[in-house]
Amino acid sequence: MFQFFKRRSAMSSQDNSTPENGTNNNEPINPQDTVNNDSDFVPSGAPEHNKNNDSNPDDLHSRIAELEAEMVDIKARANADMYNFQKRVERETDNAKKYALEKFAGSLLDIVDNLERAIAAAGTDDHLVNQPVIEGVRLTHKSLLGALEKHGITVVDPAGQPFDAEHHQAVGIDPNTPAGQVANVLQKGYSLSGRLLRPAMVTVGQ
Structure with a gap:
């Protein structure tokens, strides 16, 4: 009798665990029943293709x-910049060559001045005018001026010329000389390839 009620109770528990629709919760699920077709899936926010958005061929050609015109202009500007750069480099290189000896040449001018003073002093003494020593000084002075001129250094000797403030330095007035004209050259000036190394020291008429 006890075993009958126990078996009856077990059968009732089994009936209660089965859903009313007759399906078993432990039955495997078919993936095709739950996954949508990829062709029907559209991501949220994805842009829709619109044939009207295609560019007009005429607009593309324009x-x-x-763009081609812009490239031509850019190329022309680049060529102009390169040309200007090359000219600037050539000019700076040429100037560097011309004035490389400027400082050295300036130091030689004192030697030229001393030789000229020696020649001028000997010219006032009859006993020294024809002496071999003075003749040697004259030859040295002449050779030095020739070497300087060979390297583009020329003498600025404005005796009797109009006064030029850019190349002359006035240190005195001569009332017996016409106004604005150089009366005497106290010290010669020198230039290097057209660039003034030292102005000439002069007196000017008033």
Whole structure:
């Protein structure tokens, strides 16, 4: 009798665990029943294709022509910049060559001045005018001036010329000379390839 009620209770528990629709919760699920077709899936926010958004061929040709014109202009500007750069480098190199000896040449001018003073002093003494020593000084002075001139250094000797403030330095007035004219050259000036190394010291008429 006890075993009958126990078996009856077990059968009732089994009936209660089965859903009313007759399906078993432990039955495997078919993936095809739960996954949508990829062809029907559209991501949220994805842009829709619109044939009206395609560019007009005429607009494309016009844009290409504009870009080509811009490239021609950029190329022309680049060529002009390169040309100017090359000319500037050539000019700076040429100036460096011309004025490389400027400082050295300036130091030689004192030697030229001393030789000229020696020649001028000997010219006032009859006993020294024809002496071999003075003749040697004259030859040395002449050779030095020739070497300087060979390297583009020339003498600025404005005796009797109009006064030029850019190349002459007035240190006195001579009332017996016409106004604005150089009366005497106290010290000669020198220039290097057209660039003034030292102005000439002069007196000017008033």
